[in-house]
Each structure stands twice: as C-alpha cells, then as structure tokens.
Amino acid sequence: METTKKIIIYQVFTRLFGNQNKTCQSDGSIEVNGCGKMKDFTKQALHEIKKLGATHIWYTGLLAHASQTDYTAYGIPKNHPSIVKGKAGSPYAIRDYYDVDPDLAEHVDKRMEEFDDLVKRTHECGLKMIIDFVPNHVARQYHSIAKPQGVKDLGEEDDCTQAFNPQNNFYYIPDQKLGGEIDFYNPEMGTYEEMPAKATGNDRFDPWPNRNDWYETVKLNYGVDYINHTGGHFDPIPNTWLKMEQILNYWAEKGIDGFRCDMAEMVPCEFWGWVIPRIKATYPHIIFIAEVYNPNEYRNYIYNGHFDYLYDKVGLYDTLRNITCGYGSATGITHCWQNVDDIQDHMLNFLENHDEQRIASGFFAQDPFKAIPAFIVSACLRKNPVMLYFGQELGEKGMDSEGFSGRDGRTTIFDYWCVDSIFRWNNHGRWNTHLLNDREKELRHIYETILHICQTEPAISDGDFFDLMYVNLNGWQMNEHKQYAFLRKFANEVLLIMVNFGDAAAQIGVNIPSHAFDYLKMTPAPKCKCKDLLSGKQETICLSPDSPVCTELPAFGGKILKFKIK
Known part of the structure; x- marks a missing residue:
C-alpha cells in the first residue's frame, strides 16, 4: 500500500489496553483487577494497529504518576491515598517526570528497559510514537527518584515563604495548611499534611480545593504572577523552564517522535516559543501537539508557541457531535473550517479521546454507526491529522462504573479495569477478530476502509x-x-x-x-x-x-x- 503524508494517530490508554482480567470489581486494586503492561503491545498487536491505518500511536499514561498501589519494595515512595484519584490514579498527576509508571512493567525494576523495548518495537512495526508531556501540574507528593545525576528536583530550591517568586517551581500560600472540603485522612497513613499549602493545578491559589478541583495536583510556576497580577517575569529565564527543557530532552533522546502536551494553554505561550525550537534544533522530527480549547489563542500557540498541531475540540468536534446527536445542522461544518482556514493544516481532528464520552455510550450517540458520516468528515475534510481512541473502531460503549470514574460514558483513566471490546479483540494475545460480533467486525472494517483512503489518496493528504x-x-x-x-x-x-x-x-x-x-x-x-x-x-x-x-x-x-x- 502506497502511503501518503496524512498523520493518523491511534490513542491507547496503556494500562487498559492489554488487561485480560474480566472479573474486575468497582474500585478494585491492581491485584484484583489486573493491569495491562507495555509488553502487551506485541509486534502482532502493533501490526494490527498499523493495519487499521495508523501512522502514529499515542501511549497515554506512560509517565510515573501518583497511585494507591504500593511499590515501596522497589524504592518508590508510597502516595497518600487521599490525594490520589482512584486506585490507579490519574495519569496527569505526575510523580516523577523521569520515570515510567511501574504499573506498566512486567518487571518493575526493569521498567525503563521495557520502555526502551517498546520504543524499538513500535518503530520496527512502522509506527511513530507519541507520549504525554504534562507541563502545567504535578502530583502533590512529586519526588523524582529517577532523575539523572546533577538534576535538581522540582521545588528543591524554592523559597516557600514567598507566594510568588519567578524562580520558584511552585506557588505557595505561606503560613497556611492545605485544607478545604477534601478529607485528607486515611486510616493507614493518617492525615496528609501540606504546610505551606501549594496552589492547586487548576489555578486555585488558595489552600481550600474542593472535589471538583484537580486537588490531587499542584500548579507549576512558569514565571507568571497570578498572586499580585504583575504579569510574566521571563527574564532571567524561570527555573521551571530550564527543568522542563531537561525533561523534554530526556525523553526525546530515547527516540520518541512526539509529545502531546496536556493543557498547554495553562502554560504561558512564551515558554513554548522558547522551548520547542530548542528541542527541535536537536530533534527536528519531533512533533508537538497542544491541548488548547480557546480559539482566540490558536494562532498564538501556532505562530508564537511553535506547536505543530492543536486539538480541534470546540470547533469541529463539538459541531460533529451535535449533528450526530440530531441537534445541530450539517451547515455548521462550513463555519468550522472557515474559522480556522488559515491554520487548518495545524488542527487535529477527533471524535473520541480519553476526556470525551464514547460515541456508543448512552451519553452520546448510543449506536456507533451513527457517527460514520462524522468520521468521514473528520478524516477526509482537509490535509490535517486525525485521531481515534482505542476501541472507537469497535464501538466501545464506556458505560461501566469502574470506581472513581463512575458511569459517565467514558473509559476510566483513574481505575484498574478491563475494556470489553479490546479484551475480545485481544483474545488472549492473538489480536484477531474471532471473538468480535458481526457489528463490531463491520464497524472496524468501515474505519479501516476510511483510514486507508486517507493513507492512499493524495487528494486527502495533499x-x-x-x-x-x-x-x-x-x-x-x-x-x-x-x-x-x-x-x-x-x-x-x-x-x-x-x-x-x-x-x-x-x-x-x-x-x-x-x-x-x-x-x-x-x-x-x-x-x-x-x-x-x-x-x-x-x-x-x-x-x-x-x-x-x-x-x-x-x-x-x-x-x-x-x-x-x-
């Protein structure tokens, strides 16, 4: 098959992809519910993803993040359960930027070697590899045990008597303890104490986060004074900028092909405009994808921030979802491309990802076939990349009550779980369609057909x-x-x-x-x-x-x- 330049990203939630434990319990531990591993991405599995039409695979949740699972036997500090969402924890509450999540390793003490093998295997199967970069916030108990020699930890040299200092890595609420409506007590570990309290990841600069906040995370300081409202202090270069550049270089050196940058618009555009050219000077092939939701900032993050691609969420995704559900007009599609016509090649189209509700869920279309016209438009409208989320091509419903993630039409990112459609496609490591029903096979064939058209037709890609x-x-x-x-x-x-x-x-x-x-x-x-x-x-x-x-x-x-x- 002659392929073209169209980027097709297959997003996988790494810990769920290979899990073959069908006896999962709501809020179950890793021992009870099991967990997928990096080794589950066998050459056969990767060839099947490539065969579907993917050019890139985004392994979501690879970096070490806060969890309620005990890995102290491997020298990994235990996290306090009251500041971890779900038994498995959020992949966006990073506890060590320089480490791979131990849940994903068959042999925890060899997790980095297993990561290197995954990079090699991915490339050998003809796919390019994208990982998360989570720049805006970290887990409350962030501490790197894997950082290279000579690298200072985040917050290690902070002056925590100052609410804001452009050279601090965190924002502080001096002389105040973390509190609020969250119960920070755990019978086994006692009360979690943070003194002075640090600002919460979703821009809460007080010590009282609530349940709807990202209370498990702390906000990183890129030199923007949110406390006194004195703007950005970017000269001299803030210390956080330098630490983030080290982290990006560390992973780029391992051979990955792209970073999907979580909540990129909560980090000043000036940082991206400084760091991306510096990374690309050494690794020109690496792509940077921004999760940005404010259309007024799109051009800023492309032209000044140097991002390659931005989420097209509030434009095309929202419009196609409304049309699919029957309360939007197809004429809205024209307005979508017109609004971003000058930057269209930089927009990343999708109908599902880990944040959005599944198409087949009761909260969206119920029937995954209803979204086929939307996917044709999303994939074929322009030259820009398109992304799908693992199980989308099988009509995964995402209607389980997995634990911290309730029955919300999404596949959990907080819990240990087994994804039914992927479980059957996996078929004990055989990665075939024998256990899929006829409708799932038909849907997968339609997705494969559309994606192959994207790959082989120059009219689509160019x-x-x-x-x-x-x-x-x-x-x-x-x-x-x-x-x-x-x-x-x-x-x-x-x-x-x-x-x-x-x-x-x-x-x-x-x-x-x-x-x-x-x-x-x-x-x-x-x-x-x-x-x-x-x-x-x-x-x-x-x-x-x-x-x-x-x-x-x-x-x-x-x-x-x-x-x-x-």
Missing part, C-alpha cells in the same frame, strides 16, 4: 478542498441539515465526498458550481465514470455545473466518488 454547501442550500434535492458535500482534488484525480447524517437513505442531487470547475480545473463530462471508494461500486454521474450529481446515500453513511479529469 489535495485541494472545495466546500459545495453554498450552492446546495434551501433546495429540494438535498437536505443541508442532514447532508454535507465537498470536493478534494490532487493532480487529475478528484474525490466527491458526500455524507448523510440522517437515519434513512437519501436520494440527493448535489450541485457543483462553475467556480468549482474553474478553481479545480475540471472539465464537464455528461457521463463521468467513478468509483465509490467506500463500497467499491462503480457509478456514472453527470459532471456539469448545469446539472446536479444524483446519487443515493445510505443512512448514517456516505460515498467517496473518485474520478479522473482530463
């Missing part, structure tokens, strides 16, 4: 784009609220992509204006032979600015009609 909606509004041949159509073109190959968000098949007529023929240098053809890349079936259409393209779209489906022009 081609021009033309939105057809402005000439298809308020007509009787197409329902602009339920159908969406656009063109992609590269060289002499054109793709006419049409989707139907409706629950019934639709006989439609799509107008293609004269401007599209001029812009894409197409010649009208009254009998144009084309092939639907989704079904493999041949069709003959009338390609003319004077006559609509008439075809039937399946319910919750679409067509990608490919034809050549002279």
Whole structure:
C-alpha cells in the first residue's frame, strides 16, 4: 500500500489496553483487577494497529504518576491515598517526570528497559510514537527518584515563604495548611499534611480545593504572577523552564517522535516559543501537539508557541457531535473550517479521546454507526491529522462504573479495569477478530476502509478542498441539515465526498458550481465514470455545473466518488 503524508494517530490508554482480567470489581486494586503492561503491545498487536491505518500511536499514561498501589519494595515512595484519584490514579498527576509508571512493567525494576523495548518495537512495526508531556501540574507528593545525576528536583530550591517568586517551581500560600472540603485522612497513613499549602493545578491559589478541583495536583510556576497580577517575569529565564527543557530532552533522546502536551494553554505561550525550537534544533522530527480549547489563542500557540498541531475540540468536534446527536445542522461544518482556514493544516481532528464520552455510550450517540458520516468528515475534510481512541473502531460503549470514574460514558483513566471490546479483540494475545460480533467486525472494517483512503489518496493528504454547501442550500434535492458535500482534488484525480447524517437513505442531487470547475480545473463530462471508494461500486454521474450529481446515500453513511479529469 502506497502511503501518503496524512498523520493518523491511534490513542491507547496503556494500562487498559492489554488487561485480560474480566472479573474486575468497582474500585478494585491492581491485584484484583489486573493491569495491562507495555509488553502487551506485541509486534502482532502493533501490526494490527498499523493495519487499521495508523501512522502514529499515542501511549497515554506512560509517565510515573501518583497511585494507591504500593511499590515501596522497589524504592518508590508510597502516595497518600487521599490525594490520589482512584486506585490507579490519574495519569496527569505526575510523580516523577523521569520515570515510567511501574504499573506498566512486567518487571518493575526493569521498567525503563521495557520502555526502551517498546520504543524499538513500535518503530520496527512502522509506527511513530507519541507520549504525554504534562507541563502545567504535578502530583502533590512529586519526588523524582529517577532523575539523572546533577538534576535538581522540582521545588528543591524554592523559597516557600514567598507566594510568588519567578524562580520558584511552585506557588505557595505561606503560613497556611492545605485544607478545604477534601478529607485528607486515611486510616493507614493518617492525615496528609501540606504546610505551606501549594496552589492547586487548576489555578486555585488558595489552600481550600474542593472535589471538583484537580486537588490531587499542584500548579507549576512558569514565571507568571497570578498572586499580585504583575504579569510574566521571563527574564532571567524561570527555573521551571530550564527543568522542563531537561525533561523534554530526556525523553526525546530515547527516540520518541512526539509529545502531546496536556493543557498547554495553562502554560504561558512564551515558554513554548522558547522551548520547542530548542528541542527541535536537536530533534527536528519531533512533533508537538497542544491541548488548547480557546480559539482566540490558536494562532498564538501556532505562530508564537511553535506547536505543530492543536486539538480541534470546540470547533469541529463539538459541531460533529451535535449533528450526530440530531441537534445541530450539517451547515455548521462550513463555519468550522472557515474559522480556522488559515491554520487548518495545524488542527487535529477527533471524535473520541480519553476526556470525551464514547460515541456508543448512552451519553452520546448510543449506536456507533451513527457517527460514520462524522468520521468521514473528520478524516477526509482537509490535509490535517486525525485521531481515534482505542476501541472507537469497535464501538466501545464506556458505560461501566469502574470506581472513581463512575458511569459517565467514558473509559476510566483513574481505575484498574478491563475494556470489553479490546479484551475480545485481544483474545488472549492473538489480536484477531474471532471473538468480535458481526457489528463490531463491520464497524472496524468501515474505519479501516476510511483510514486507508486517507493513507492512499493524495487528494486527502495533499489535495485541494472545495466546500459545495453554498450552492446546495434551501433546495429540494438535498437536505443541508442532514447532508454535507465537498470536493478534494490532487493532480487529475478528484474525490466527491458526500455524507448523510440522517437515519434513512437519501436520494440527493448535489450541485457543483462553475467556480468549482474553474478553481479545480475540471472539465464537464455528461457521463463521468467513478468509483465509490467506500463500497467499491462503480457509478456514472453527470459532471456539469448545469446539472446536479444524483446519487443515493445510505443512512448514517456516505460515498467517496473518485474520478479522473482530463
């Protein structure tokens, strides 16, 4: 298969991916519920992910984070349970930036060797490797036992008598103890005490976090004075900047290919503008992906922060979700790309990730097939990357009550658990479809088909784009609220992509204006032979600015009609 430059990211929650324990109990320990390991990403498993169409794999939760599991036998300090969310803990409460999470190792004392093997195995299977970088906050009991010789720990040289000092790593509430509505008492370990209290990770600069806060984390200080509101103090370079650069270099040297930067917009853009070029000077191939939700900041983080890609959450994701659920119009898709047209190549599209509810959950679409048109749009609209979350291609429901993560339509990131669809696909390490039902097999085949089109069609990865909606509004041949159509073109190959968000098949007529023929240098053809890349079936259409393209779209489906022009 000839591949193109389209980036397709397969996100996996590492601790859940390979777990084969089906007798999980809500809030169960690692001994009761089991835990997936890095070794579960066998060459066979990775080849299956590659075969699906992925170019990159994002291993979520690899860095050592706070947990209620006891690893003191390996010299790893025990975390106080009252400041850990769930038995397994949040992968975004980092306890050691220089270490791999011990849960993920078959042999805890050899966890870094197992990580190095995972990097090597991933690359040997033709995939590039992305890991998390969590820059905004750390676990309350952060302490690095794996840091290289000569590296100072976070907070080690802080003056904690000062609420803000640009050279401190943390923000402090001097002379006040951590308190609030959280019960910091544990029968085994007593009361967790923090004096002076540190600011909480979601920008709480008082000592009283509540249950809705990121109370298990502390905010890192990048030289922005949130206390006295005196702005940024970036000269001399804040100490936190230097420590973060060391951490990024440490992992880059291990051969990874990208960082997904958690809550990047809570860290000053000036830091990114300083650190990313410095990392890329040595490792030019590494990509940086930002979790940013404020559209007003998008261009700042691209042009001044030097990020390669940003989440397209509040634009395309929210719009496609609304359309899929039946309370949004397909015309909204046009507004999405128009709002980011100048930076479109930098946007990362997705319909699922670890923060969002599963498509097949009762909180989203219930039926995963309803989101097929949305995925066609997400994957094929422009040249930019697309991401899917493990199990999305199998219709994983995410409707378990796993423990700290209740029944919320998400796959837990806090608990030890087994993901049903992945468990059956795993099939005791065989990684085949024998235990999947027919609908799961069909859904996976559809995802694979769409992703392979993205990989093999230059019109998707490199081609021009033309939105057809402005000439298809308020007509009787197409329902602009339920159908969406656009063109992609590269060289002499054109793709006419049409989707139907409706629950019934639709006989439609799509107008293609004269401007599209001029812009894409197409010649009208009254009998144009084309092939639907989704079904493999041949069709003959009338390609003319004077006559609509008439075809039937399946319910919750679409067509990608490919034809050549002279």
